[in-house]
Amino acid sequence: MSVKSKSIQEKTAELNELxxxxxxxxxxxxxxxxxxxxxxxxxxxxxxDLRAVQNEIQIVKQKFDADIA
Amino acid sequence: xxxxxxxxxxxxxxxxxxxTVKAIRPSGEGSxxxxxxxxxxxxxxxxxxAPERKRQIPSIPQRIAVIxxxxxxxxADFIKIVNDRWGGVVIDVAHVQVxxxxxPDQIIRALKYFNSRETVADIIVIIRxxxxxxxxxxxxxxxxxxxxxxxxxxxxxxxxxxxxxxxADLAADVRAATPSNxxxxxxxxxxxxxxxTRSRVQSLLPRxxxxxxxxxxxxxxxxxxxxESIDSRVQKYSDELVQTRRVIAxxxxxxxxxxxxxxxxxxxxxxxxxxxxxxxxxxxxxxxHVSKK
Numbered sequence: 001m002s003v004k005s006k007s008i009q010e011k012t013a014e015l016n017e018l019x020x021x022x023x024x025x026x027x028x029x030x031x032x033x034x035x036x037x038x039x040x041x042x043x044x045x046x047x048x049d050l051r052a053v054q055n056e057i058q059i060v061k062q063k064f065d066a067d068i069a
Numbered sequence: 070x071x072x073x074x075x076x077x078x079x080x081x082x083x084x085x086x087x088x089t090v091k092a093i094r095p096s097g098e099g100s101x102x103x104x105x106x107x108x109x110x111x112x113x114x115x116x117x118x119a120p121e122r123k124r125q126i127p128s129i130p131q132r133i134a135v136i137x138x139x140x141x142x143x144x145a146d147f148i149k150i151v152n153d154r155w156g157g158v159v160i161d162v163a164h165v166q167v168x169x170x171x172x173p174d175q176i177i178r179a180l181k182y183f184n185s186r187e188t189v190a191d192i193i194v195i196i197r198x199x200x201x202x203x204x205x206x207x208x209x210x211x212x213x214x215x216x217x218x219x220x221x222x223x224x225x226x227x228x229x230x231x232x233x234x235x236x237a238d239l240a241a242d243v244r245a246a247t248p249s250n251x252x253x254x255x256x257x258x259x260x261x262x263x264x265x266t267r268s269r270v271q272s273l274l275p276r277x278x279x280x281x282x283x284x285x286x287x288x289x290x291x292x293x294x295x296x297e298s299i300d301s302r303v304q305k306y307s308d309e310l311v312q313t314r315r316v317i318a319x320x321x322x323x324x325x326x327x328x329x330x331x332x333x334x335x336x337x338x339x340x341x342x343x344x345x346x347x348x349x350x351x352x353x354x355x356x357x358h359v360s361k362k
Contacts, residue, residue: 043270050259053156060163064175
């Protein structure tokens with residue numbers, strides 16, 4: 001997950017910044033709609049990434065009823 | 070207290086019988102309980118269970134090491150819940166016995182294995198489904214408890230039902246009530262994160278609505294003030310116009326004639342003809358005499 005989880009985390013951080021902008025002093029109505037659409041798009045991507053990513057399960061070949069090397 | 074002894078018997082030629090003891094373990098629930106309490110007290114005094122030793126586990130692990138029996142229901146539950154809740158994690162599984170005499174040793178070997186690997190896991194999870202108190206005895210093994218306490222990787226132990234508590238639970242960084250609970254503790258819930266993310270974005274809409282309404286109201290107020298100002302100016306100019314018209318009307322020569330005055334046109338030399346305009350007539354007359362007032 002390392003690349004994807006960084007990607008999801010980066011997207012989440014970017015979304016947090018966008019949401020914070022709406023509460024900040026820099027809020028401008030003319031650009032708000034565009035930023036809202038960016039936020040929606042990011043949220044959609046995060047949802048897609050989260051749903052798609054799978055775990056990788058590996059059974060260790062090592063036997064534990066004998067001394068480990 | 071009753072114990073079970075594993076020993077090798079010996080009978081000499083002189084009839085002397087002896088036992089060479091290889092292992093002693095308590096037997097029966099009463100003995101088990103007493104043994105448990107004594108060991109718990111001893112390890113507690115050494116500080117193995119101290120709260121300040123407990124480490125936090127990462128909220129989003131990249132790699133999880135699992136020590137369990139892959140045939141156990143608890144393991145299947147753990148994997149199912151982890152897969153449902155989160156993704157992208159590498160899960161390394163060490164298959165060991167989780168009950169019986171061989172269990173503590175195998176779990177210790179697995180712990181040493183994960184702690185010595187180059188690729189270090191973020192968490193070690195030791196899990197087992199519930200059973201009788203005797204079945205949990207492996208997790209009260211002193212050497213195992215010490216190995217858990219000494220693990221350089223944070224440990225989560227989920228080896229019983231809600232009410233069971235083993236010494237391994239106490240030594241771990243995090244105790245899970247059950248294997249399912251362990252899965253809930255080690256990974257976040259992607260469904261909850263998706264829901265919360267959607268909710269955050271949707272919450273922007275009412276904010277924007279409020280700001281648009283505010284802006285609209287401000288604009289209305291500004292326009293109203295402008296219209297009032299225009300009205301006021303128009304009224305002022307209208308009043309001025311009325312006033313000017315009155316003045317102009319007063320200066321109208323016809324008004325002067327209506328008051329009985331006359332307009333004389335022509336040269337004022339004696340003998341010349343002049344025209345005299347009154348309100349109704351135009352009279353021609355001859356200049357007979359001119360003098361200064």
